[in-house]
Amino acid sequence: MDIPISKVAERLNLEEDVLKNAIERRVITLCKYRDKRYLVFKKKVRHVERGTVLFLNERMDVVMGYPKIRRALVLDPTVKKYFIDQVVVEEKLNGYNVRVVNIDNEILGITRGGRICPFTTKKVLKLLNTDILKDHPKITLCGEMIGLNNPYVPHYYPEVDREIYRDESTVIRENLGLYIFDIREGDRSLPVEERNKLLEEYNVPYVKPLGVFNKEEIEEIKSTVVKLDRENREGIVMKDPSMLVDPIKYTTHYTHCQDLAVAFRYTFDLGIHFMFSRLIREGFQSYEFNEGEKEMERRALSIGKSIIYPMVESIKEVARGELITEDFELYFDSEEDVEEFLRYLKEVHISYVVKEREVLKNRIFRVIIGKVYPSTRDKIKSYLGGSLW
Numbered sequence: 001m002d003i004p005i006s007k008v009a010e011r012l013n014l015e016e017d018v019l020k021n022a023i024e025r026r027v028i029t030l031c032k033y034r035d036k037r038y039l040v041f042k043k044k045v046r047h048v049e050r051g052t053v054l055f056l057n058e059r060m061d062v063v064m065g066y067p068k069i070r071r072a073l074v075l076d077p078t079v080k081k082y083f084i085d086q087v088v089v090e091e092k093l094n095g096y097n098v099r100v101v102n103i104d105n106e107i108l109g110i111t112r113g114g115r116i117c118p119f120t121t122k123k124v125l126k127l128l129n130t131d132i133l134k135d136h137p138k139i140t141l142c143g144e145m146i147g148l149n150n151p152y153v154p155h156y157y158p159e160v161d162r163e164i165y166r167d168e169s170t171v172i173r174e175n176l177g178l179y180i181f182d183i184r185e186g187d188r189s190l191p192v193e194e195r196n197k198l199l200e201e202y203n204v205p206y207v208k209p210l211g212v213f214n215k216e217e218i219e220e221i222k223s224t225v226v227k228l229d230r231e232n233r234e235g236i237v238m239k240d241p242s243m244l245v246d247p248i249k250y251t252t253h254y255t256h257c258q259d260l261a262v263a264f265r266y267t268f269d270l271g272i273h274f275m276f277s278r279l280i281r282e283g284f285q286s287y288e289f290n291e292g293e294k295e296m297e298r299r300a301l302s303i304g305k306s307i308i309y310p311m312v313e314s315i316k317e318v319a320r321g322e323l324i325t326e327d328f329e330l331y332f333d334s335e336e337d338v339e340e341f342l343r344y345l346k347e348v349h350i351s352y353v354v355k356e357r358e359v360l361k362n363r364i365f366r367v368i369i370g371k372v373y374p375s376t377r378d379k380i381k382s383y384l385g386g387s388l389w
């Protein structure tokens with residue numbers, strides 16, 4: 001496959017045998033984006049995180065995988081036990097993780113799994129002042145791409161409504177934004193204040209702290225969670241101001257229900273994988289928030305509805321002979337960009353159908369892509385046809 005094994009092994013501090021073996025098992029794969037060839041770690045190999053990318057360029061640039069953020073099931077005593085002194089509470093945005101880097105003077109958007117995504121890469125150029133990466137080429141900007149019009153996690157955020165075209169008769173809007181939450185160099189994160197200062201200097205949008213608390217101030221942290229829940233937002237990520245310990249996360253009832261609703265719409269594709277963890281989170285949350293009979297009943301009802309309504313809806317859809325898809329409305333600048341992205345989806349083995357495709361004013365290309373969930377359709381169809389469980 002033309003991979004300089006010994007050089008790569010040395011660069012990552014891995015033994016050659018370990019590297020060769022991982023390549024044979026396809027845990028490490030060789031990918032291409034335009035003229036760039038790069039290796040992707042699909043799983044953790046020794047100390048090298050999942051999602052790590054190694055570019056096969058002159059310098060063999062490495063972009064580390066974004067580390068997992070562990071979860072608190074109860075805030076008390078977890079926060080007190082875990083943090084050193086102060087805790088920065090940030091909003092947890094519900095989108096997809098993007099690492100933005102400068103490789104040989106080209107700005108690239110890398111997904112959590114370690115692929116250079118052509119959609120993301122092009123949007124990054126519109127959403128960020130990339131001078132920051134020209135002046136500091138060694139840093140990785142880590143952020144959350146959010147909004148309705150992205151191909152991975154479509155979730156509406158009012159603050160990222162952008163007008164992309166307007167004349168007397170038409171307005172075209174795209175709901176998409178990128179908020180940076182971490183600046184990394186190697187495997188080190190910049191302290192929160194330093195991060196914010198640098199981002200402000202370049203006018204780069206970032207996740208703003210909801211508050212800085214003493215680690216004993218759990219009630220205040222709980223209040224921010226209650227408020228976010230009411231506003232239908234995902235949750236919080238808590239960080240040490242100097243980033244000396246890893247961040248931890250905590251999410252809202254609203255999000256758990258949302259997740260269940262999505263999971264049960266695609267019953268046999270996502271249901272099993274999502275259900276148990278969300279229910280456990282709800283159990284601990286109900287306990288920690290000291291719920292009485294009425295509040296618990298309300299929680300139980302909304303959990304139940306999130307499960308049963310979307311599932312029945314899917315069964316009805318299959319019964320009517322419809323395809324179960326998750327639809328993404330995306331805006332592109334050219335026909336080539338659309339084609340490049342569709343090729344990319346094939347490469348990463350996402351099956352899809354193109355549901356709508358039109359050219360709007362100012363040569364804006366609007367596409368609706370339906371991601372296909374095959375197991376859900378096939379299994380529902382088979383049970384409806386009389387198959388036994």
Ligand code: ATP
Pocket residue numbers: 066067068069070090091092093094096097098143144181207237247249
């Ligand atoms: P993980 O492996 O980290 O648990 P996951 O796929 O289960 O990831 P999430 O439950 O969404 O993902 O939680 C972690 C992710 O949250 C981060 O990878 C990041 O993309 C996202 N995120 C959103 N807002 C923030 C923030 N303010 N700080 C850190 N991460 C954030």
Ligand code: MG
Pocket residue numbers: 093094095096
């Ligand atoms: Mg997420």
